[in-house]
Amino acid sequence: MRLEIERRATRSSLYAALSPFIALALTVVAGGIMFAALGKDPFSALYSFFIAPLTSAWSLNQLAIKSAPLILIAVGLSVCFSSRNWNIGAEGQFIAGALMGSILPVMAPDWTSPLLLPIILVLGMVGGALYAAIPAILKAEFNANEILSSLMLVYVAQLFLDWTVRGPWRDPQGFNFPQTIQFSDSATLPPIYAGGAAHWGFVFALVAAVVTWFMLRRTLKGFEIRVLGESSRAGRFAGFSSRRMVYFSFLFSGALAGLAGICEVSGAINQLQPVISPGYGFTAIIVAFLGRLNPLSIVVAGLVLGLTYLGGEAAQITIGLSEKVARVFQGFLLFFVLGCDTLILYRIRLVSSRRASGEEAAQ
Amino acid sequence: MASSSSTGDAALLSTEGLTKSFGSFKACDGIDLSIAGGEIHALLGENGAGKSTLVKMLFGVLEPSAGAIRWRGDPVAIRSPAAARRTGIGMVFQHFSLFEALTVAENIALSLDDAVPIERIAKEAARLSREYGLPLDPNAHVADLSVGERQRIEIVRTLLQKPELIILDEPTSVLTPQEADRLFETLEQLRGEGRAILYISHRLEEVRRICDRATVLRHGKVTGACDPRRETVGSLAGMMVGGEVEGIADSGLSPGEAVLVETRALSVPAQTPFSISLEDVTLAVRSGEILAIAGVAGNGQSELFDVLSGETLVADAAAVRIDGRDAGRLSISARRLLGAGFVPEERNGHGAVGSLALSQNVMLSRHASDSRAYLAGGPVRMLKEGSVRETARRIVAAMDVRKSGEDPQASSLSGGNLQKFIVGRELDRKPRVLVVNQPTWGVDAGAAARIRQALIERAREGAAVLVISQDLDEIFEIATRIAVISGGRLSKAEPSATMTRERIGRLMGGIQGVDEGTELADAS
The missing domain is CATH 3.40.50.300 (P-loop containing nucleotide triphosphate hydrolases)
Known part of the structure; x- marks a missing residue:
């Protein structure tokens, strides 16, 4: 008796649709086992983790806040990953965007203008794009592995942010806390509706998803991205340049990560702190793959992963577990998604060796 | 034993x-x-x-x-x-x-x-x-x-x-x-x-x-x-x-005067440790003729193809000329706009992308040359999928491509049918210059005959056709003139009527090393 993995003649569209849901179900089961092992009632723990956050207007607003950066970053990454450029450093580009976008609110706090907010957002995108340009140049010009360089630059950005808020940008009236001054009202990204907590970042995320979807599916640029992702040789035959695609994909995803960073700072935190992200840039990698690099599915995937952050906070408050539980859930989810995707191209068969030898005996 | x-x-x-x-x-x-x-x-x-x-x-x-x-x-x-x-x-x-x-x-x-x-x-x-x-x-x-x-x-x-x-x-x-x-x-x-x-x-x-x-x-x-x-x-x-293979009609080509594709003393250093450097390659293909380049695999054929197609650019723009224009520094898209079409040796991952639909594979080599038909929306460059599909249908009909489904993934076609499609994709544009590397490599007899016939027809309509092939039967069937590539050097092209298999074999053994070549020929 053995398991055999057999390639399907064509990719299964049934499993392409089902696989994320199977993965989600398996994640819930595995999570339940984990809660039980920790001595909690798995059902009530799962309820407070996944369901409770969806039951109030406040927490739905929180969900929008948490998923906006995930969606924005993952949409950018979908362009990178579709063209086989492995930008793992979105977390760093997120921070770089937040820093660059904070230049005006921190250094010229008294300047107010209706143009201020747009300028801040654009600066955030430029900051993220410039920071992503470093691994892009290293890859395109020196053939350096972008996975390593983009990942290492995350730590550089994190430490640079830490130094900035403890040093030159520390709030003089802040009782020596490592943080900048609060953003002025005209530098603050407003809520989507009056009285709500969710800022416009969520709307930007939806717009970015739709526009990127259109680009990937309906334009020559998207075709170029797909061809280069499948085969750089075929891309060269088509007259597309993989070198230019390195720049395009890194700058594009860097700009969206930077926009996510400045939206988070300007819309939610309202100042710079030593840590401004609970790992959005890394979680967005899971979001991108859970959404199978399709920007519209990424919106859904971003909401699911945003929920794990909320659930983590809830787990801490109501059942007394570390918020690191959220990371464990994200790990489960990525693991099961990648595992279940095998079903799209392969079928798993149980082969009974007894039956096979029986056939031989019969002959 | x-x-x-x-x-x-x-x-x-x-x-x-x-x-x-x-x-x-x-x-x-x-x-x-x-x-x-x-x-x-x-x-x-x-x-x-x-x-x-x-x-x-x-x-x-x-x-x-x-x-x-x-x-x-x-x-x-x-x-x-x-x-x-x-x-x-x-x-x-x-x-x-x-x-x-x-x-x-x-x-x-x-x-x-x-x-x-x-x-x-x-x-x-x-x-x-x-x-x-x-x-x-x-x-x-x-x-x-x-x-x-x-x-x-x-x-x-x-x-x-x-x-x-x-x-x-x-x-x-x-x-x-x-x-x-x-x-x-x-x-x-x-x-x-x-x-x-x-x-x-x-x-x-x-x-x-x-x-x-x-x-x-x-x-x-x-x-x-x-x-x-x-x-x-x-x-x-x-x-x-199944059924008799249609014999190739006598080629009976009559070359014109205009040289449509040529290289002049083209030398290209090896791009990777595993590739061959081209040395002093000079060739010219006139309108209405098929020049075939014979040779054993790995003697510079793919390097020559890449230089002709523009996938490898050369320092001297005049070393490669297409339709009377210096093309050595032009991209593959620019060369296509000059009226050239290219069919590489490798189907999967070079001439076609297996995971894309046939119609999308039409776009692969024709998005620049047929931009007016296939793209809309100005700078947005939206794909007009309808007209691309229409072209795919036309190619399938013209080349008798057997497939399952309306617009299947390229990888679902057999090698011969995919090759017919890729050749048909270029022929459908009616290119004035056609460069083909191993046109019938690993292709069944029926598809091979269809492809060879199509190449001859294109030449008869006045195109310059350059075929790189290892198959001597194929070369003698279609070529007007034959040259041999060996170690990155190209022999002088000779009319196929006076070329013999023995002579090709000797040239394959080394263009200059005639002694070595004679020895081999004697041994056989």
Whole structure:
């Protein structure tokens, strides 16, 4: 008796649709086992983790806040990953965007203008794009592995942010806390509706998803991205340049990560702190793959992963577990998604060796 | 090697109703085959006819879904290649699995199931290679060896296992005519010892020359068994594709005056450690003619193609000229806009992307030249999928591409049908210059005839056609003039009417090294 993995003649569209849901179900089961092992009632723990956050207007607003950066970053990454450029450093580009976008609110706090907010957002995108340009140049010009360089630059950005808020940008009236001054009202990204907590970042995320979807599916640029992702040789035959695609994909995803960073700072935190992200840039990698690099599915995937952050906070408050539980859930989810995707191209068969030898005996 | 225990007429290996299904698709469907000791048995069939699947079952790579394999009359289950070797079946694969950094003897040692000291292997290999006329130095590094020599390693490594049945998959596709002749002598010697050889080939001339019996497969079923020496190439091809293959109409091309594509003293250094540098390549193709470049694989053909297509740019813009314009620095898209079309050797991942639909593969080479028809929305450059699909339909109809579904993934087409599509994609543009690398490589006889006919028609309509090919039959069938590439150098093109196979063989052995070439020719 053995398991055999057999390639399907064509990719299964049934499993392409089902696989994320199977993965989600398996994640819930595995999570339940984990809660039980920790001595909690798995059902009530799962309820407070996944369901409770969806039951109030406040927490739905929180969900929008948490998923906006995930969606924005993952949409950018979908362009990178579709063209086989492995930008793992979105977390760093997120921070770089937040820093660059904070230049005006921190250094010229008294300047107010209706143009201020747009300028801040654009600066955030430029900051993220410039920071992503470093691994892009290293890859395109020196053939350096972008996975390593983009990942290492995350730590550089994190430490640079830490130094900035403890040093030159520390709030003089802040009782020596490592943080900048609060953003002025005209530098603050407003809520989507009056009285709500969710800022416009969520709307930007939806717009970015739709526009990127259109680009990937309906334009020559998207075709170029797909061809280069499948085969750089075929891309060269088509007259597309993989070198230019390195720049395009890194700058594009860097700009969206930077926009996510400045939206988070300007819309939610309202100042710079030593840590401004609970790992959005890394979680967005899971979001991108859970959404199978399709920007519209990424919106859904971003909401699911945003929920794990909320659930983590809830787990801490109501059942007394570390918020690191959220990371464990994200790990489960990525693991099961990648595992279940095998079903799209392969079928798993149980082969009974007894039956096979029986056939031989019969002959 | 006197372990031949042929049992005369009794079959050494036979199969009864051997079937392999992948899902609902039967790659092999009830195959009855019998191979006797002391015969060279040909296995013929188009691409996708089930030859590889059958052979994989015989060699233990795939498990049959139904049916039986008998060895000397007794049913056997061959569960792995190691089991196949123990039974007495050896196989020489079309694609070699050799480590370039290791020596010949070390490579052989790696393939043996038991640990044997290297010195003993080296001695044994040297002895075998002497006995069978396969000159081979066991201490040479594989990286330094020619393709023909590498194949000898595979053959010697198979012979070491003392097999009674040897399976050869397309063995001559990489050899010069002289090297192939030498291989045939070895095969005849093995036959004389009473061993059986299962010989898979596309080359019908060869099969007629050396094989005693032939089994023809089509769509996974046996459609014919014959004595190939009593058949003609046409009748063998007919069995393979079902119905007689349409002969090529006499080319009767009359070249015009205008030179549409040329290179002038083109020299390009090797781009990677594994590629060939081009040296002083000068060629010119006029309107209405087909220039064929013969040569053994790996002598600079793909490098020359890349330079002509613009995938490799050259420093001197005037070294490559298309339609009277300096093109050496122009991108492939710019060259297409000058009216050139290109068909590379490799279908998957170069000329086409397997995971994309056929219509999207039309865009691959035509998004720039047909931008007015395929793109809309100005700078947004939206794809007009309707008109792209329309083109795909036109190509499918013009080239008789067999496919399943309206717009299937390119990877679902068989090699021959995908090649027809890729050639048709360029012909549909009516290019004034057409550069094709290995137009019918690994393509079945019917598709090959269709493609060759189409190339001739294009030349007749006034295009300059440059064909790079290893297939001499094909070259003599279509070319107006023939040149030979060897070691990155190109011989002077000569009219095909005065060119002979012997002369091509000599030129393949080295453009300058005429002495060496004569020697080879004498030996054969």
